[in-house]
Amino acid sequence: MTIKPLIILPDPLLRQASAPIERVDTEVQRLADDMLATMYDAPGIGLAAVQIGVPRRMLVIDVSREGEDKQPLVFINPEIVSSSDERSVYEEGCLSIPDYYAEVERPARVTVKHLDREGKEQTVEADGLLATCLQHEIDHLNGVLFIDYISRLKRDMVIKKFTKAAKSKAL
Numbered sequence: 001m002t003i004k005p006l007i008i009l010p011d012p013l014l015r016q017a018s019a020p021i022e023r024v025d026t027e028v029q030r031l032a033d034d035m036l037a038t039m040y041d042a043p044g045i046g047l048a049a050v051q052i053g054v055p056r057r058m059l060v061i062d063v064s065r066e067g068e069d070k071q072p073l074v075f076i077n078p079e080i081v082s083s084s085d086e087r088s089v090y091e092e093g094c095l096s097i098p099d100y101y102a103e104v105e106r107p108a109r110v111t112v113k114h115l116d117r118e119g120k121e122q123t124v125e126a127d128g129l130l131a132t133c134l135q136h137e138i139d140h141l142n143g144v145l146f147i148d149y150i151s152r153l154k155r156d157m158v159i160k161k162f163t164k165a166a167k168s169k170a171l
Contacts, residue, residue: 001033001034001036002037003034003037003038003041004034004035004038004052004053005053005105006038006042006051006052006095006096007050007051007052007053007129008096008097008098008162008166008169009073009096009097009145009158009159009162009163010159010162010163010166011096011166012091013050013053013055013094014050014051014140014143014145015143015145016050016055016112016142016143017055017141017142017143018048018049018050018055018057018058018142018143019054019055019056019057020056020057020077021056021057021058022074023076023119024076024115024117024118024119028058028076028117029117031049031054031056031058032058032060032074032076032117034052034060035047035049035052035058035060036060036062036072037076038052039060039062039095040046040070042095044095045061045062045129045133046059046061046062046063046065046133046134046136046137047059047061047095048062048136048137048138048140048141049141050140050141051095051096051140056073057076057077057078057141058074058076058077059074059078059134059137059138059140059141059143060072060073060074060075061074061075061130061133061134061137063129063133074084074116074117075112075114075115075116075134076114076115076117077115077120077138078080078108078112078113078114078134078137078138078141079112079113079114079138080110080111080112080138081111081113081123081134081135081141082110082111083107083109083110083111083135084107084108084109084110085107086107086108086109087105087106087107087108088105088106088107088108088128088131088132089103089104089105090102090103090106090129090132091102091103091142092104092128092132092136092146093146094136094145094146096140096145097145097146097147097158097162098123099161100158102145102146102149102150102154104132104136104146104149104150105134105149106131106132106136107126107131107150108127108128108131109125109126109137110125110126110131110134111124111125111130111134112124112126112134112138147159
């Protein structure tokens with residue numbers, strides 16, 4: 001397992017839609033392992049492949065609490081097939097937008113169809129933090145960031161801050 005560097009806002013790759021994975025093979029499983037290692041190292045609870053520079057439709061999640069056994073989940077080609085009318089609000093952050101958090105309202109429950117790391121089709125019904133995390137990471141696969149759900153003023157300020165930081169780092 002290799003810890004990969006994270007792609008940080010304003011990298012244009014974060015706005016690109018990810019391509020489906022055609023076949024689950026050892027290369028895809030190795031990518032899942034690298035993503036989990038990177039996510040745990042960051043530390044985070046979710047990571048989309050595009051966040052490590054691989055625009056493919058895969059994400060990893062582990063919403064286990066500190067002190068609990070790790071419960072890594074791998075979602076290949078995930079698709080939200082239904083979501084509740086009921087809404088919930090969570091304070092979200094993102095490994096690609098470090099140290100910035102904002103409250104985001106999303107459906108409280110989702111049903112997600114996907115392939116697991118063995119290539120078997122699965123369906124997960126999720127609520128709470130897992131539902132929020134799944135929606136956040138699936139958004140990444142579609143080129144959408146959690147800051148797209150906040151006010152335009154706040155979003156513009158965040159983008160400006162990260163663009164300025166990227167320019168000063170490049171010097």
